[in-house]
Amino acid sequence: MKAYILKKLLLLVPMLFGITFITFTFTKALPGDPVYTLVGERTSPEIIEKVRARIGEDKGILHQYFGYISLLLKGEMGRSYYTNRDVMDDLIQKFPNTLRLAAGAMIIATPFGVLLGFICAIKKNSASDKIISGLSLTGLSVPVFWSGLVLMLLFSLKLNLLPPSGTGNIRYLILPSITLALPALATLVRVTRVSVLDVLNMPFIRTAKSKGIRKTHLNSIHILKNALIPVITVFGLEFGSYLNGAVLTETIFGWDGIGRFAMEGIIKRDYPVIMGCILAGTIIFVMINLLVDIFYHVIDPRVRVHGTDR
């Protein structure tokens, strides 16, 4: 297990280089020039060139890329063209907010998603299965910018129970968390349902039933535990993507997270911000995947991770 984790972490290094190269070249290939946003409207071509030189945009793309890599090797991510703030400082400041939002969403989505999916499976084709499955399809189809606004109108404007926007304590967290949880919840319902149905058809369940095992024991130990592997995969994917920032939800609720930060960077072609967000995102995603792999092993020891336990 240790060797596996070490190998994964070592693999992260070439992966990050690959990612930086691809994103660097792709972002630079986009139309749009940060210098024009920086200088406003009435600047002479000479000043435009000076500003270009100040942010290093006057050099060739390879030169810029290696400059960025040498910065990274020094443990820095550069400064935003616009705010002149250290990108790493901003990421460190915003990441806890994004983490709170992602965790909030998964805390809501996971238990409800798994429970409802489980009910659907063991009561297959019943009215409750049809209702829950129908609702989960709705949850998947409704875009967050719509559900977010509806929740805001209802719970903030009409009922005045929760604040509509801002980054703050748990009261500020509830509405964006629910908004973000809805699609994840719907996905988890569907995945759990299919996974539990698969397990129900397996011979060992028939054997367990014939042994007269108590229903709660059968459900929790034999069925649910065996059905959890795909659920954990989905959980990891959803959580990982939320940790990369939820642009729409953060925008609607004015939540100061990484998603909004990245989006603003993209709109203004603030390359250090874009690169910083992508790099942080990659690291987070790889870490979550690693945790998911380890968790597979914990849930089902038969799942072996490469290089160990052989």
Added chain:
Amino acid sequence: MIVDVTGGSLAAKLFNGLVKLDDHLNVVPDIAYAWEMQDSGTTYIFRLSEGVFFYNNREVISSDFKYSFKRVLDTKTASPNTWILEKIRGAKEFMNGEAEDISGIEIIDDYTLAIELDHPFAPFLNLLTMTAASVVPREKVELRGTAFGTHPAGTGPFILKEWNHHDRIILEKNESYFGSGPEVDGIVYRIIPEDLTAVTEFELGNLDVITIPSYEYARYRDSKKWKNQISSIRGLNTYYLGFNCSKRPFNNRRIRRAVAYAIDRTKILETFYENRGRPARGPIPDILRNWEPPDELTYDPERAMRIIKEEDMTGRTVNFYISADQEVIDMAEIIQFYLIRIGLNVKIIQLEWSAFKEALNKGEADIFWLSWWADYADPENFLYPLFHSSNHGASGNRTRYKNKKVDQLIEEGQRAVMPSERNRSYMMAEKIITQEAPWVSFWHKTDFTIRQPYIKNYKIFPVYSMDKGVDISF
């Protein structure tokens, strides 16, 4: 380093310059209590008020202005605002590294400052009302270096207390402000990216004042509860349909005029735009024009169609570049409809802002939708950057219009000391521009804000640098 309206309106509350604009757009004293013009408008002598202090209780003296102006012009600062001060004698040599100092700024004594220009330049005092010409405390700038932009401090009625990027900016009353200070203890700016969220916050009473999003305007205007809480100001701006005059087909004046004849701008303003602006008779906003407006190219679709046929343009495709904003997209579709009616084929190309501006700067568009907002209250602000050939392309003249006569008239206006001479030059330039139609002026947008009933003395200003936040109270 500030080049945007929001940044400018914040800077106006933290800093002061030599002069400022009053409610009637006249240049009035700020830190300079008086000034006089000498040498037929080439030299200005400013007399500074005593007892103006920076946030750290150090008194402002004339050398602080010299330092501040040098900082803007210094190439190390790489400020995009050098154009505001480059008319000062010696500024260009200083910027090019040919001189250590700016010869045109002379400190006569601690409270007297002389500024000499290369030649008479009428809008100079107006340029000094911009926030980039504010005085900054040398010790703080040197301490913070490039981070002064995120830790600004000056002489203004407010002091920056907290700046939580992407969330809020908190300003606190400056108790030792030299002018009549603010009525409120502070101002909190909430950064809310989504308009509907801001509206919700406002209706819940969590915000005191908001700008009304365009799609909410009719609802507030018709609401008994809110209609008396709306403030409006005739904005110093012009919305226009620009042509690329540097390439075919719109290097042809007749085809540009045909497009102007083709569109019923009054109808669009009254219906689609819900009269949220005043019809533009030319590029210069009505409130800055001290002369009779030029004759317009009024709506005449038959004439437009005839020209398009005669110029063999029927069925030809023109690329219409717009920025990705819902109101602009709707607007573009209306214009497209009018142009299809006269026989043109219009392809709308929608780009997000940064890419849109790059495309315009490179001259890729045939036609485009854009607006121009004033930095200072002088008609020159709507002529020189937009139509003078030296600003061709990225510097403001995005229609790439070149006309020697217009260049000459604008320059004459800039140098004329007498207002009547100036107005005559500007009037003639505007007349030629309107007839040559490098762009079609649509309207001057009116700005609307809405406030809570408990807010008193709220004012809305046509130029961002005017809003010092000292009138508003509860």
